[in-house]
Amino acid sequence: MKIRRVQDKPMELHTKGSPKLRIRSGKKQIKGKSTVHKVKRSPLSGMKRKVRDSGASVTLKKHSLYTMGRIGAKKASEQIEGGEELAESAGLTAFALSSAYSSANQISHIYRRKKQSGQMKAANKTEDSFNRVKADGSKGYVRKRDTVSGTSSNIERKKYVVKAKDSNVKKQRGKGGTSSDGKGGRKQGFVKTRMLKAFAKKKEEDSQTNVSQTVKEAVKGRALLLLKKIVTTVLPAFLGLFAVVALVGTIVVAVLAVIYNSPLSVFFPLPDTGYDDPRTVLSSYYMEFNQKIMEMEDKGDDITYQNTENGAPISNFNDTLMVYMILYSDGKAGYVMDEEGKKNLKKVFDEMNYIDKESSAAEKEVGDSLGKVWVTAYCPCSQCCGPYANGITASGKTARAKHTIAVDAYNPIVPMGTKIVIEGITYTVEDTGNLNHYGNDFDIFYAHHSDTSQWGRRHVVAYLAEGNTNKVVVTSSGTTVHNLTYEDYIKKGTLTKEQEEMLTDMMDSDLWDQYYSGAAGQAVAELAMTKIGCRYDQDRRYEEGYYDCSSLVQRLYKEAGIELPATASEQGRYCYQNAMLINKKDLKPGDLIFYSYEDNGQFRDISHVAIYVGNGMMVHAANPERGVVLDPLRDGSVVFYARPYK
Template identity: 25%
Template structure:
């Protein structure tokens, strides 16, 4: 077998040529002489010059075969005083015409630019290690950011379109105003000419009429003037009406177009906002509808306003003249303590509701402490030094008045925000407080068999101190004006506006005034001079106001001061070591053995009541003066003052004393 051996071909390794960098050589200029300069051409331009010389003398001409390029000498057009050839006039005109032409540049398409950049990046990374990975990462980044770039492109175009549209509208408005101004100027010129012509015609007509009046059968000038139609005046009025109507119509059309464009831009803004991420969106369909409706309403108002403008303006002026003073007064009141009696500015919490909540919270806390009475057999709530007819005393209205005077001057304290609630809370804490104390009480118990024994009970006392508005005058340092406001708010008239009904004690209100004849009729049945003097004093005080703070002023009374000054007028001092409270007066009389029963009561006797625990003698909190006929005189409360009425609440009577 003949085996043919194929001659192996040599292996050829193909290598890629490196990219050659072609650089542009700038022209070099050297100063040659006084008023010429030498410009050296590049090798390419030199070759062209040699070829041109060869083409003139022949390619095979010996004189150009080894010829070196010449240097071209040009006269200077800036320096020197050489003779310069005048330029051709036609060329100058052509250059001037070309210089006035605008320069226009081609707009490069964004997609072409992106493709060109991608091709350039691929060529640049082909020759480097890891180039493929760089290309893939670039393509992935491009695809990932394509939606963002698309939205940015759309937003930019939309913004640009919006600016262009706005400028077009502004330009149209200016052109319309100019056109309207030119029309008005033209019309005014025509009207002036028409008036001049009309005057001249009228003068000529008057002169001719006067000439004809001298002839028989002619019409007098007065008759002619009366029968001549006022066509010129009517024409001017009609022209003015047409001009106003035309201007009004064009303005309405422009307003409608502006409204339409504004609504379109608002919808576009809403669309762009919805293209954002959910957490970055700030617009809503409700805001969009509100803006669209508001814009449409304004457009309608502008359309209708000229027709009803004068009537509306007069109406607004009349309403303003009436309401502005009222609004000013209301604004002052809402920034004063008397805002307490005005309707609330906001829905929800008011000063009254928040104060009630704070007072109720305080009472719950006190009741809880007394009910638990840990370590003691009983718990008891004590209203320290309370004097009155309420079973559960409260200073709720005092708190309202003090808070409004302290924080309502120059501020709207009736708006219950966090700050005002903190202010009110501090006032409640200053005026409502309690302490605890302990004690034991021993009583004698009689058994069924007649024997007696003692029973001792331990108590936890919760001592409540309720300050009045009078106590806070010195504590808060109120001035004279603030004290007057406090007194006015705490008057029965203003308290009634807040829902205050007076004392919790039931029964008829009593008579608040007595005339002299009625007083004398009551005193006629009293024979004892001391008793008559006491009853006369208290009967003449019926109708006086109630006040514990001003009880010694002679113009205000509380229950115990009325009893003290009544017996003082008869020469008897019923104070107990200087104390003139109801409990102190009752204690003195009982310990002196000067007590009587209800059946043996006489005019001038003092009836003592207990309505609540106050840790005073026998928990006495009220006293009334008996004047005969089953009637008493007592300083009942702030609402009623000193009254004349039937003996109240016999079941609450603790003792009856006769000084």
């Protein structure tokens, strides 16, 4: 990231300018010497003007102090964030209070005017009476009345009114009346007073109602103003955010729709469709297929695989699954295992996994290995030879122990007269029999039936012995399991160029490494590392601190919640039956490696098992001398690799 350097500049101090005073008196504005700027009117300027006008009608003793306070408050509001809004709110409150105060003043003023009007009427009556008394001369003196005009002082009028009132009262008392006219004036004055009070009270109530209504309207106006600000500022941003979220949501939905209708859906959590998972269905196909292979092995068929790695058959489970997804999930939810989906998956499975019983011929030189062959034994008794129990071979020669050996009469592995070395003894092919029917390649002659029983049926390595011609054509008959890889399927030429490229990309090992978490296997690998140094003992294999190879695997996987058989060969059978085989390049911590070091007659002659712990290392119970040890991964004599969980 590049950082752009900003050129240093001297720090500038920003300060407020000199205050700009505007002093109001009534409705006229007196401008001072300072510059007066035009103020931008807000939506509440009308209300604030009414507040100022109402404030101008109230007499204050220290008007200059009031003016300075208003100016100071205004300047203070300008210096703080949100001060203008606070000032407007304060103005609303001031307007409400000033309105109430003005209304009260108006009521008081009306009341005073009514009261003074009554007093003036009484004074005028007294004045008229006084003039009449003067004309009659009943009092014996004459007093000149001061002329009261519109320009006379209030003080002189009040003095005269008071004197006239006193004279009138005395006159009324002298006559014993209740009023100046002597006709119930007191009652009439009382009624008028109550009317004035009622009028004043009504006026006050109306004023309070107007104040309350004004405050409500002001608050409502303020709320509407804030709402308007929210709509004009926040709403566009919100709508923009909503539009972005909606757009992103639409894109996500569209992407997911594309993914789940493409081969990539197999790498994502599949939705609950009510159907089986394609991996579960494919596993069931492999289980049926592998069961047939094991039955053929039990009958003696020699099973070979088209694709192997270090002698171990490869697993093409992922290859089969991905070919199906490429062919049947483009624009369609290929993970839906309805009847049509199962039919299509089975079609792909049968194309990539099938069995051939065939014979193959190859030239071998003296000393070459024929590989492992199935060998039985027979003698010249009727139980072994039936009607041919005379010891005469198919070649016309008499059979001899440790010399004569027989091959299949219809599909011999080597020609008659070929010399074969089996377990250090050289035999000559001189006889034939129905060997392939029982899955056998050679039949060794013994003189006594007890020897044949002791030999039984063995799977051993055979070699071409000296005395043969330079080359011998060896015909191997047996069963070949075709386990096609995705590359083999591409070679068939049935895919388009685009399909071939996508299939190749989806079979990338890094992609599958990300898919398989190996959580259970990792736990097993970590437990296995804690057992290094424990003793090897088959008799005490279930005691703490003692293990053999298979009990180590069984006990550690049991701690991880997975139940496995007790012996190595049965653990291998379990993994093979349940389509749990994997390839060496896919090994993860916790995976198992099965070995064959001897012909023990067990499943695939498995005699040992180890636990892969990562970084090319494995933990296993080796032997009584070494115990449980950490060794480099061994490639020799591997039967297959397996991951005993899904």
